[in-house]
Amino acid sequence: METVQIGMLGLGTVGSGVLQMIQNNEDKVANVTGRQLNVKKVLVKHPERHQKVQGGIELTTDIQEIINDQEIQIVVELIGGIHPAKEYIEMALRSRKNVVTANKDLIATYGPELSRLAHDNDCDLMYEASVAGGIPILRTINNSFSADKITEVKGIVNGTTNYILTQMSQQGWSYEKALREAQKLGFAEADPTNDVTGKDAAFKMVILSQFAFGIQLTINDFNVTGIDRLSAFDVQQAGKFGYVIKLVGISRVINDGVFVEVAPVLVPVDHPLATINNEYNAVMVTGQAVGDTLFYGRGAGGLPTANSVLSDITSVTKNLVLKTNGNFFNNYQQRYIPATTDQVAYPYFLSITMPDITGQMLKLTQIMTEINASFSQITQTEANGIARIVIITHAMSGSQLHEFKAQIASEPTINLDAAYKVLK
Numbered sequence: 001m002e003t004v005q006i007g008m009l010g011l012g013t014v015g016s017g018v019l020q021m022i023q024n025n026e027d028k029v030a031n032v033t034g035r036q037l038n039v040k041k042v043l044v045k046h047p048e049r050h051q052k053v054q055g056g057i058e059l060t061t062d063i064q065e066i067i068n069d070q071e072i073q074i075v076v077e078l079i080g081g082i083h084p085a086k087e088y089i090e091m092a093l094r095s096r097k098n099v100v101t102a103n104k105d106l107i108a109t110y111g112p113e114l115s116r117l118a119h120d121n122d123c124d125l126m127y128e129a130s131v132a133g134g135i136p137i138l139r140t141i142n143n144s145f146s147a148d149k150i151t152e153v154k155g156i157v158n159g160t161t162n163y164i165l166t167q168m169s170q171q172g173w174s175y176e177k178a179l180r181e182a183q184k185l186g187f188a189e190a191d192p193t194n195d196v197t198g199k200d201a202a203f204k205m206v207i208l209s210q211f212a213f214g215i216q217l218t219i220n221d222f223n224v225t226g227i228d229r230l231s232a233f234d235v236q237q238a239g240k241f242g243y244v245i246k247l248v249g250i251s252r253v254i255n256d257g258v259f260v261e262v263a264p265v266l267v268p269v270d271h272p273l274a275t276i277n278n279e280y281n282a283v284m285v286t287g288q289a290v291g292d293t294l295f296y297g298r299g300a301g302g303l304p305t306a307n308s309v310l311s312d313i314t315s316v317t318k319n320l321v322l323k324t325n326g327n328f329f330n331n332y333q334q335r336y337i338p339a340t341t342d343q344v345a346y347p348y349f350l351s352i353t354m355p356d357i358t359g360q361m362l363k364l365t366q367i368m369t370e371i372n373a374s375f376s377q378i379t380q381t382e383a384n385g386i387a388r389i390v391i392i393t394h395a396m397s398g399s400q401l402h403e404f405k406a407q408i409a410s411e412p413t414i415n416l417d418a419a420y421k422v423l424k
């Protein structure tokens, strides 16, 4: 049987998982593709850390060793970040090597440009692992929703933050302890800033929006809020109202436009997304014909992510056999029109502090009345002369919320500490 030679860039959490899977599952891959897979060379930064690597694999710190190797037909990029991953992928594609990557930062930022370069060189560029780790979501949207009109894609697409929120609420762990553990388990990015600030989830929503709606956008086109400023008080209060707070990405068609956001939102305890815990992710895709569908699985971790990388490697291998490399991974294209804030309506959870003195509550009620918004539920707790008011509103538009924030900002004694959407 012929062998397909692979060059891998990076041998961390995901790279090690890919190596393990290729070595353990070679029979099945050979059965499915008619080819043997062999990892010939691996690019690393610190070769001294990888001395135990077996199977005749050559370690290198020089990318040219892989680019100039005529036998290597597939380059698997698992370094992460924009540079030098982008330059390495470009070099590989220009040398007519197919590329598989798990790099959402890069694909969300330069995906269309790199896909064009791949196409121009008759190469594949596939990135199933870039969204929701082990959940096979991109190929599913591409293949199985090819005719249905998708109206919404929403879900939990960052494993690290979902792990942190779960441990904080179920084990009472501090934010710092939960983050440290997520790093130890290999869920977090090398620098976890993008995880906790919502940027990693935002990259994934950019890619999901490309597949679901055909639109090209960047993370600068929509609001992104992470969990780094979420207070334990708000998590507790949400619980008392019957909600859990999850970091959710939403991409939703409204009239002719698309509304996209990543933020902590209140999810009713009986909603499917409320039951997604730890590093698990879930993506809910709603189609006009099919209605709601839900895809669930591990969103981070070596082996689950490696499974998605291997699904791309086997697809590329099948294309090599059939000589059909060079098609776009996603070829749905539509113009992107952002939905305007007055079109987007949700109930809100508003967390407010004010001095515990007469007249304050009246002011708050007057502001709500002036902007034509109303309360659905409200609680007040007090400590040290400060009243903490938590409100769940009826649905209000983004413009009403904006006006509410402006009016509260002009009241020196009333502070709006948090405003989160509430899912229905």
Ligand SMILES: NC(=O)C1=CN([C@@H]2O[C@H](COP(=O)(O)OP(=O)(O)OC[C@H]3O[C@@H](n4cnc5c(N)ncnc54)[C@H](OP(=O)(O)O)[C@@H]3O)[C@@H](O)[C@H]2O)C=CC1
Pocket: 009, 010, 011, 012, 013, 014, 015, 043, 044, 045, 046, 047, 049, 077, 078, 079, 080, 081, 084, 102, 103, 104, 129, 130, 133, 186, 187, 188, 189, 190, 299, 300, 301, 302, 305
């Ligand atoms: N971890 C996860 O659960 C998931 C990760 N991803 C994505 O997969 C990719 C890899 O992530 P992960 O495995 O966690 O990352 P790690 O930090 O665990 O591994 C990165 C690897 O890349 C190597 N590397 C880094 N910089 C360079 C460089 N300049 N030149 C050569 N080698 C370099 C490192 O080498 P050395 O070991 O020698 O230092 C290391 O082996 C990222 O894009 C990430 O976003 C996607 C889904 C899930």
Ligand SMILES: N[C@@H](CC=O)C(=O)O
Pocket: 130, 132, 133, 157, 158, 159, 160, 161, 187, 188, 189, 195, 200, 299, 300, 301
């Ligand atoms: N850091 C990411 C890894 C997968 O994409 C996450 O926690 O989801």
Ligand code: NA
Pocket: 128, 129, 130, 131, 132, 133, 134, 135, 136, 137, 138, 308
């Ligand atoms: Na995936």
